[in-house]
């Protein structure tokens with residue numbers, strides 16, 4: 042029986058000796074839970090976005106099982122719960138329409154239940170910001186486990202990236218240089234394992250943001266979904282969240298201004314998605330911090346893009362992991378004093394302690410500072426009569442000839458028209 046030094050939030054449900062306590066415990070026992078798990082140990086919610094309609098997160102039952110192993114091992118009680126899952130590829134009209142709805146689902150699920158700390162299982166684009174936003178509003182101990190990227194797409198001897206390749210194949214189909222059967226064949230070659238998009242799209246970007254913010258364990262961003270080390274990370278996350286509850290390490294202590302500034306810099310270095318801008322602004326708001334577009338411009342504009350990943354570059358997330366992953370990038374950025382070393386992370390160490398010895402095994406994938414993919418690769422803020430409140434641009438992914446452009450503005454009626 043764990044000898045807890047203090048009582049946790051869940052004690053308001055499970056430690057009661059009256060009728061309410063009877064009700065709270067009795068119904069839980071129908072899952073086969075014995076007496077001793079109601080001894081005051083940390084109750085860990087595992088917030089799961091598993092869904093077969095969200096293919097990027099379809100392997101999350103297995104990930105959740107590994108988190109549970111770690112929670113049990115550390116003397117906690119794991120309780121998994123579902124929230125609405127947002128899959129980019131199927132949800133209409135757009136998953137973004139429901140991001141805030143899911144954040145409310147997460148927030149109210151945590152607030153309403155006997156949960157002392159929570160592990161968020163995130164993968165597909167909007168699942169990460171929505172879960173982090175909801176949990177941040179509750180300010181409980183939070184640890185994020187990303188589901189990991191798919192293995193590299195392989196088609197006719199070449200690596201192909203999620204999304205990036207689709208537009209290319211469609212153009213070829215229309216031009217008659219790719220047959221309909223070959224087009225169908227390419228589908229299976231692109232998405233050939235569990236995991237989310239393996240380009241530096243929004244899902245990979247947000248997984249990097251989670252790690253840079255200190256909400257995920259080192260290497261959370263890049264370990265492929267099917268690599269056994271992803272399950273080790275999930276197991277260790279289960280152990281760690283129990284310690285975080287015991288240490289009362291809450292999400293607001295991790296999500297500091299320093300953490301957001303680190304994330305903005307890291308976004309530039311990985312050539313991250315512009316969607317990170319709106320998501321990070323929203324997450325910051327949940328912990329009462331004001332992070333603005335101007336912060337992105339000021340901190341990110343001159344950051345060199347070091348990670349040579351599609352769509353800006355050549356490689357994919359699997360290569361990124363083998364090259365050293367995000368810790369190697371953070372270590373490189375520190376050479377220019379771009380990282381707040383003291384920012385705390387969920388494993389109880391500072392980001393610098395986590396990354397100071399990180400090796401770079403492949404300088405083609407993670408380029409050195411002297412030879413970046415793009416010299417000024419961060420997010421650029423634009424203002425003008427088309428966007429008076431500001432618009433963002435990712436220079437690393439823009440065609441150089443369009444960086445300065447004069448032309449007619451065309452307004453489309455809808456996505457099909459476009």
Ligand code: FES
Nearest residue numbers: 097165237238244
């Ligand atoms: Fe889910 Fe790209 S469609 S991450």
